[in-house]
Amino acid sequence: MEYIIKNGNVFDPANNINGEKIDICISNGKIVEAVKDSAKVIDASNKIVMPGGVDLHTHIAGGKVNLGRLLRPEDSKDFYESKVGNKRSGSGFSVPSTFMTGYQYARMGYTTAMEAAMPPIMAKHTHEEFLDTPLLDKGAYDLLGNNWFVMEYLKEGNLDECAAFVAWLIRVTKGYAIKIVNPGGTEAWGWGGNVQGINDPVPYFDITGAEIIKGLGKVNEMIGLPHSIHLHCNDLGQPGNYETTLKSFDLLKNIEANPKYGERDTSLHATHVQFHSYGGTSWRDFESEAPAIADYVNKNDHIVIDVGQVTLDETTTMTADGPMEYDLHKLTGFKWANVDIELETGSGVVPFIYSPKSPVSGVQWAIGMELFLLTNDVNKVVLTTDHPNAGPFIRYPTVIAWLLSNKYRTDLIENSLHPWVQKKTSVATIDREYSLYEIAQTTRSAAAKVLGLSETKGHLGVGADADIAIYSFDPETQDPSTEYHAIEEAFARAKYVFKDGEIIVKDGEVVKPEGYGRTFWIDSQYDSELENKVVEDVKIKFKKYYSINFDSYRVHDEYIRKSSPIKLS
Amino acid sequence: MNEIILTPKEQPSVPLELLNVNPDTVAGKSIDEIRQIKIAHGNTEVELSEFFNVKGESSENPSEIRIVIDGDVYNTKRIGYGMQSGEILVKGNASMYVGTEMKGGKIVVEGNVGSWAGRDMEGGELIIMGNAGDYVGSAYRGDWRGMSGGKITVHGNAGNEIGEYMLGGKIEVKGNATTLAGIHMNGGVLVIHGDATTRVGGEMMNGTIIVKGRIDEFLPGFKYHGIEKNIEIDGEVIDSSFYKFEGDFAVKGCGGIVYANASKNGHIVP
Numbered sequence: 001m002e003y004i005i006k007n008g009n010v011f012d013p014a015n016n017i018n019g020e021k022i023d024i025c026i027s028n029g030k031i032v033e034a035v036k037d038s039a040k041v042i043d044a045s046n047k048i049v050m051p052g053g054v055d056l057h058t059h060i061a062g063g064k065v066n067l068g069r070l071l072r073p074e075d076s077k078d079f080y081e082s083k084v085g086n087k088r089s090g091s092g093f094s095v096p097s098t099f100m101t102g103y104q105y106a107r108m109g110y111t112t113a114m115e116a117a118m119p120p121i122m123a124k125h126t127h128e129e130f131l132d133t134p135l136l137d138k139g140a141y142d143l144l145g146n147n148w149f150v151m152e153y154l155k156e157g158n159l160d161e162c163a164a165f166v167a168w169l170i171r172v173t174k175g176y177a178i179k180i181v182n183p184g185g186t187e188a189w190g191w192g193g194n195v196q197g198i199n200d201p202v203p204y205f206d207i208t209g210a211e212i213i214k215g216l217g218k219v220n221e222m223i224g225l226p227h228s229i230h231l232h233c234n235d236l237g238q239p240g241n242y243e244t245t246l247k248s249f250d251l252l253k254n255i256e257a258n259p260k261y262g263e264r265d266t267s268l269h270a271t272h273v274q275f276h277s278y279g280g281t282s283w284r285d286f287e288s289e290a291p292a293i294a295d296y297v298n299k300n301d302h303i304v305i306d307v308g309q310v311t312l313d314e315t316t317t318m319t320a321d322g323p324m325e326y327d328l329h330k331l332t333g334f335k336w337a338n339v340d341i342e343l344e345t346g347s348g349v350v351p352f353i354y355s356p357k358s359p360v361s362g363v364q365w366a367i368g369m370e371l372f373l374l375t376n377d378v379n380k381v382v383l384t385t386d387h388p389n390a391g392p393f394i395r396y397p398t399v400i401a402w403l404l405s406n407k408y409r410t411d412l413i414e415n416s417l418h419p420w421v422q423k424k425t426s427v428a429t430i431d432r433e434y435s436l437y438e439i440a441q442t443t444r445s446a447a448a449k450v451l452g453l454s455e456t457k458g459h460l461g462v463g464a465d466a467d468i469a470i471y472s473f474d475p476e477t478q479d480p481s482t483e484y485h486a487i488e489e490a491f492a493r494a495k496y497v498f499k500d501g502e503i504i505v506k507d508g509e510v511v512k513p514e515g516y517g518r519t520f521w522i523d524s525q526y527d528s529e530l531e532n533k534v535v536e537d538v539k540i541k542f543k544k545y546y547s548i549n550f551d552s553y554r555v556h557d558e559y560i561r562k563s564s565p566i567k568l569s
Numbered sequence: 570m571n572e573i574i575l576t577p578k579e580q581p582s583v584p585l586e587l588l589n590v591n592p593d594t595v596a597g598k599s600i601d602e603i604r605q606i607k608i609a610h611g612n613t614e615v616e617l618s619e620f621f622n623v624k625g626e627s628s629e630n631p632s633e634i635r636i637v638i639d640g641d642v643y644n645t646k647r648i649g650y651g652m653q654s655g656e657i658l659v660k661g662n663a664s665m666y667v668g669t670e671m672k673g674g675k676i677v678v679e680g681n682v683g684s685w686a687g688r689d690m691e692g693g694e695l696i697i698m699g700n701a702g703d704y705v706g707s708a709y710r711g712d713w714r715g716m717s718g719g720k721i722t723v724h725g726n727a728g729n730e731i732g733e734y735m736l737g738g739k740i741e742v743k744g745n746a747t748t749l750a751g752i753h754m755n756g757g758v759l760v761i762h763g764d765a766t767t768r769v770g771g772e773m774m775n776g777t778i779i780v781k782g783r784i785d786e787f788l789p790g791f792k793y794h795g796i797e798k799n800i801e802i803d804g805e806v807i808d809s810s811f812y813k814f815e816g817d818f819a820v821k822g823c824g825g826i827v828y829a830n831a832s833k834n835g836h837i838v839p
Contacts, residue, residue, distance in 0.1 A: 073711035334713070
C-alpha cells in the first residue's frame, strides 16, 4: 500500500524541517522520494506531522512490571478498556496490561518504546511480554551494574574478558544495551545494606560504583554498542544527591563514543535525572539543584539525559534499586514487594502518590521542568516520566503541554502546587517555552540518535521507517502557549498514526490492533576465543550458584515475533 | 415512597450484575424504560426484563423510590452499587458486592449475602438480616483505603477479614465473625456481638473494635490497659466490663483499640 501525506506542517528536526508544508510519501513501510498516482492521499492540512515517538526509558515488560500488576490490583479498578473487535481488553493506570500498553502508546503517536531494565535471567519473561505487546517497536536493556561476573572482571582489571562476557550476555538474552542501576548498591542490598555515593566499596566484591560505571563505559565502546551506557546513578531520591550525580557524569568525560552502528556521539546516557538533582541534607531543607545539573549538561558534550518528569499522579514505583524501594516503603508505609535476582540484580515495587499539595512532590515536579527548560540544546534532554516511576506514560501529552506553555505551568504553580515550588526551585522564574520543533527533538530525534536508531527512527527523511504521527492542531492559526489544553488533547489522541506504512490509529482510536512491531537486539561477539573461555567460566558459576540450567538461559528465536538484530562487525 | 417491584424469574447459573439498577439510575424513567435497562449477564448484556418482571411506579426524585426485589436473587451481584439515595429491599438472598461503593440511601436484604458487602462504602445504611460472607465493609482488593462512612448491620454471622482497611463509619455484626476481623483497620467502629475466633485487629492502625463474645486466640502485638466499664462509643454506652487493648504494635505508629468482654476472655489477658 502506498500513501502520500499532503499539506501537513512537518516537524522533522533530524532533517531541519520546522513546520514547513512538505508531502511525505510512503511505500512498502518506508518513506520514499515519490509514489505512484494511485497512492492513497491523506490530507494533513492544518495538522502537525511528526515522526513516530521514541521512548528510550520505560518499564512495560518483565518481572518487576508484572510484580507491579500483582501488587496493585487496585490500579486496575477504575482504569480499563473493553474488547472491541480484534482489539483486546486491558486494565491498569500505572501498570497497564501488555496489549493496552501497545494501544496506549500508539494512540499518542509513539511507535518505539524501550524497556529500560531487564535482569538477564528474566529475559525470557520480558520477551514473552513483548510477544503480547502490539504495535510498538521495542528492545530491552540488560541490567549489568550489579552483576557478579562484571564486578569480578572489572575488579581484576580484565576489560577484555568483561567485554566478551557482556557482548555474549546481550546476544543470548537478546538485549539492546548496558543498563546500570545504583552500581554496587543493589548487590550491597543483598547483604542488607546500600552504598553511599560512587566511592563506597561493595561488600565482598570490594569494587566501587565509580569503577563499575567507568569499566562498563569502556566496555560499551570496546564492543561498539549503538547506545551508550544507560546509567541510573547512585543515591536516587536522596536529598543532596546532585554531587554524586555530577561526579558520576564526570567519569565518562574522557571516554570516546565508538558505536559500530548508528550516529551516537556521546558516551553516557543518564536516566531520570530529576531523581538525581536534589540539594539539601534532609527532606526539611530539600531543594532543587537542577540548575547545576543543567549547567553541566550544557557545558559537556559526552552526555545525554532523560528527565523522569513527575506528573503528579498516584503511581507505582518499580526499579532494580532494591534498597531505595525499601527506604520508600519505610518512608510512606505503603506496601512493598522485593525480589532478589540471584547473581545479577534485585528489584522492589512500592505504590506512590505524587500529590500536588505535597511540598516534596511539587519540588520534584519543578526540578523536572527546570532540567527541560535550563538545558539549552534539546538534543541533550529526552522526555520521559521513567514510566511508571514518576508518572504513567499516558501523561506525556500533559508534559508536552507544560513545556509548550508558560501559562499552563504558571497556573499550576500559583493555584495547585505547594509554595515550596517557588521557594526551593527556580521554575517560576523561567519563561522559556519549547517550540513544536523542540518537542519533536525531545520526543523523537534526540532519543533515536542516542539509541543509535536514527537511520530508520525519529525522522521523516527518505529511507526512514514510515512511523508517522499526525496531530489535529494547526500551528499556523493556533498557539500552543495559550491553547495548551487543545495541544494536550491533540497529542493524547493522534488523528492518524502510521506504523511501518500502515495506518494503526485513526481519530485517536486503534484501527489495526493486530499489528506487531520489531524487537531490536544486538548481535555481537567481542572476541570468539575469549568468549569461549568466558563462557566456560560462566558455566561453572551456573552449576554452583544459579537456580536455572545454563541451557535455559538463552532466549531462543521463538520468543521474538519480528526479530530485528543489529549485527556489529 | 414509590415502589418499583422487580420479581425475579429463574436465576441463571451465570451471574447477573445489577450495576445500574438503583433509585438514582431509574429516577425519571418509565416502567417500560426500566425494563429495557441493560444488565450484565456474564460477559454479555441483557435487558432487565429478561430476568425480572418489572412493575410499580417510578418517581423523578430518587429519594422517593424504593426498589423491591421480590424474591431470591442468590446469583445476582452488585445490588445497589454506588447508590446515593432512596431504598432497595431484597426479599431473599443476594450474591456478592451488595451496597458496594454506596454513598447514601438504605439497602435491606432479608436473606444472606455473599462476600464484599459494603466494600468502599462512603455513606448510607446497609442492613443484612441473614449472614454475610467475607470482607464486609472492606477495601477494594489491594487498596489501603476502605470503607469511610455509613453503617452496615449484619444480623447473622459474618466471614473473614471484615472491616479490612476501614477508615470510618460503623459495622455491627449481631452474630459471630471469623478470622482477622478489623484487619488493617484505620478508623471507624466495628462491633461484634458474638464471638470473633482469631486474630482480631491484625495490623490495625486506628479505630475501635468491640467484641462482646469470646476471642478464641488473640494477637501478641496488643498492649493490655486493664478493665473498663460502661464504655462509650459514638455516644452510645455499652454497659459491660471490657478488657481494653491497644495495638497492633506489629505496625509503627498504631493506636487502635480492642475491647474484649471481660466475662468471656480471661484467657487472653496477660
